[in-house]
Amino acid sequence: MSAKTAPLHTPSELDLIGCNDRTNTVVFRSTSVSRPERPNVTTLDTITGAILCDCQGATTGRECWHADHIVAAWHQSPAMQAARWLSPVALVNQGRKCAAMVATYRQRVGRPLQDDVTALVAARSEWHRRAARAAADMPPAIIAEARAIVAQQEAMGHSDHALDAGRSGLTAYYDARDRLATLTLPLSA
Numbered sequence: 001m002s003a004k005t006a007p008l009h010t011p012s013e014l015d016l017i018g019c020n021d022r023t024n025t026v027v028f029r030s031t032s033v034s035r036p037e038r039p040n041v042t043t044l045d046t047i048t049g050a051i052l053c054d055c056q057g058a059t060t061g062r063e064c065w066h067a068d069h070i071v072a073a074w075h076q077s078p079a080m081q082a083a084r085w086l087s088p089v090a091l092v093n094q095g096r097k098c099a100a101m102v103a104t105y106r107q108r109v110g111r112p113l114q115d116d117v118t119a120l121v122a123a124r125s126e127w128h129r130r131a132a133r134a135a136a137d138m139p140p141a142i143i144a145e146a147r148a149i150v151a152q153q154e155a156m157g158h159s160d161h162a163l164d165a166g167r168s169g170l171t172a173y174y175d176a177r178d179r180l181a182t183l184t185l186p187l188s189a
């Protein structure tokens with residue numbers, strides 16, 4: 001449910017103050033008009049979309065405009081803007097590189113660099129956004145057909161067979177493989 005006061009506010013009023021790569025959550029702070037001494041803290045789960053806000057409106061079951069703007073605020077962050085323009089392969093490489101950096105720092109000095117954590121959470125968030133959209137775009141029958149094409153081509157050793165089958169076979173193979181990759185490439189640390 002959208003807050004009546006949402007149009008009076010913008011995503012830029014929310015400041016990103018933290019990311020957690022173990023929960024894939026991002027935390028934003030915003031100034032509270034009713035309680036200037038205590039800012040509001042709003043958390044977004046970038047995978048499930050769940051939102052938690054400690055403002056008076058949210059905690060008393062009334063309206064919370066932060067929930068209306070937090071997703072846009074996250075997508076406007078520099079880390080998400082950078083992830084958005086990466087190719088599928090570059091996005092997965094970026095996610096894996098960040099995951100390796102986070103793991104290395106956590107092991108050696110006890111905690112990872114915040115920039116690495118932010119970039120990792122952004123890569124996962126962007127990957128999930130694309131996977132969800134690709135899945136929504138593709139009817140199950142098309143997914144099954146793409147899987148069948150990939151399995152068949154790979155079983156036959158795709159390059160030789162694709163040459164025989166000609167350009168359309170090759171195109172169908174790469175198209176199916178790319179679309180499947182969007183759906184199935186894992187990005188967990």
Ligand SMILES: [Zn+2]
Nearest residue numbers: 053055064066
């Ligand atoms: Zn709120």
